[in-house]
Amino acid sequence: MFKVLERIFKDKLATEKISLAGSDRYRGPIEGSADGDVLKACAAVCPVKAFAVSGEDYTIDYKKCIFCGRCVEACANKVINESGLQHKHEDALPVLLESGQEVLQDVLKEKLGRSLHVRHLDAGSCNACDFEMGAMSNPVYDLHRYGVHFVASPRHADMLMVTGVVTRNLEQALKMSYEALPEPKLVMACGACAAGGETYGDTYAVVGAADKVVPVDLYVPGCPPRPTAMIMGLLAAADMLKEKMK
């Protein structure tokens, strides 16, 4: 008993302000430029076909990107002494479907009066996303302070948070959970598998991204997204829900 009390006094508050910044090696979204043929080489190594090139420009589909760093590596192998492509050391921002827009960092500014009940659904993930979801409830991120709660049943939820590429063995469970959600309902595709569906390619056992099975409102990039990126997405979802309730 004493140890419990001792630790509580010693540790004090662990909860931090949410920051999207990562460590020096952190592989976040890609910035920089390179010549067209270098970019082509970058696109060729992308394992999930997220890297698209047109002329001297490139776009990255962050719904699919698994942040493996191969494009940056390929670029570094081709361009010497020049800057080329690099990773930003921060989280990629969530994408809203309706506007196709990125969620602005503003959502992090604390607002009161928000509430969101979330039901998690692992539709075929490698469990990395699930572990990060669990981490959101640790004292450092303390998700509850934003009024976001995980609930035990889809019937109690405002939103379904889907992780993993939808497998054949779970397709029905996803459909049924979606149907069980009361209106108004939201679906978040969390991580490259649920959002982009390309991580393992197209196989006999896979249906694909979550939006192949249920309508998705919000995509959170990352493989897996860090808890910070997930929280961004959840706060944006809480705002969307408020709009829907009006």
Added chain:
Amino acid sequence: MMTTIMPEAILMAAEKMSAGGKHPLTAMFGRDETANGVGYVIYCFFEIPENKTVDGFKVVFNSNGSLEYDSITHIIPAAAWYEREIKDMFGLVPKGHPDLRPLVLHETFPEDFFPLRKNVKVNAKVRGERQFKVRTAKGEGLFEVPVGPIHAGIIEPGHFRFSQAGEAMLQLDAKLFYTHRGIEKTVEGKTPYEALPIVERICGACSVSNTWSFCQAVEKAVSVKVTRRAEIIRTLLMELERITNHVGDIGNIPAGVGFNPAISLGGRLKEKLMRLNESVAGNRFLRGMIIPGGVSMDITPELCELIHQVMDEVADGVEDMSTMFHEQENFQNRIQTTGIVRSQTAIDLAMVGVGARASGYSHDSRCDFSYGVYDELDFKPYTKTMGDVAARLLVRIGELSASFEMVDKLIELLNDCGEQELSVAMEYIEGSGWGISESARGSNFQYVALDGDGRIDRLFVRSASYANWPALPIAVQGDIIPDFPLINKSFELCYACIDR
């Protein structure tokens, strides 16, 4: 070279190989070698601890012969799942198997669909119907409790069917493999380098271990040896992954009884470790570090310094957690004598990892095999004999102290080893090999065969949880249903890496 036998000889060969249970079954899997005119083949690997290796035999089914063989499950119970999986994937039927239900493929797949046969396309979208009956016990006053596949918490999907006699669990049947993604099929035809991001994503929690087993197998197949510096870094990464997982687990087991101070301390410590992982590898799961031929990035002196610092903080926290567990009598009450797996059961099921060691079965690939630089770390498996939740918790705590020491030594070795290439160039040629590494959950075995173009012809992944899952229904028997989450967490079985 493995001995080749005909299907009629399988029982005898298996009996001889296992040497009365001295050599546990490591893995059993099929392969389609019809293109080479051989036919379907079953590979059986057994561990030979005295030689620090695995050995086994191939059972060849002639293309026009029968696809049946005598099930070995009644002499080697650990074969039960493997035989079911081979039946699902290749259509080879084990005669006399006590449970011939499907394992991997659920109701929406037709009966005659065998996805790992080469004549099936990787993206074959075949639909049909098959039966998948969940087992229940019948009797007066007995009732069923169905749970899952979608659970109340944030966990992976699986369906559990409890047959209850009041509060006591009489029987548990688990229907798993919901997250089956066809990984073994999707990597076929890819080079090992192309397949790597997928292998890293078999399971989030064991990225390092899975990747390391894979790379060992590939390096054996093409006879490449990695540099010493790379070996040290790999070993260090593996221990970091183990520490992260063990800390996560000792913080998660108390969640089975709502012991909150321990849960939140565990959560804080794990977060520190995840951030350390990010500083080392650029992501929180240590992905992208281990590559065929070596490692992709160095662990610099600054990072070593950071590792030291975090290890000190975490070690301190773990010690306090251990005291908390010890002082909390009601917690001890819940974890002692709960979810017992007897030593003989652990041996019969060829259990691995923490699950085995907590039941007095000393099985640890870091000692049983020779890889990385474990030989230099002077290390003994940590065992307990009770086989209950408490024992599995204590084994983790004991192993954590050992791992903290190892990390210190590894950093010393790294400093002494000096500059060396981080990776050697790989040229992919025809060949095959196996790899094994001890993850936080137990030994992860992989087998890789490369074709003439150096592309993957067969990848087989046997994770630690695959060997340990069958022990769970045995462990829960007779315990009360509110203890199930606790027992389940104490094994920390993974779904993603068994389902693949």
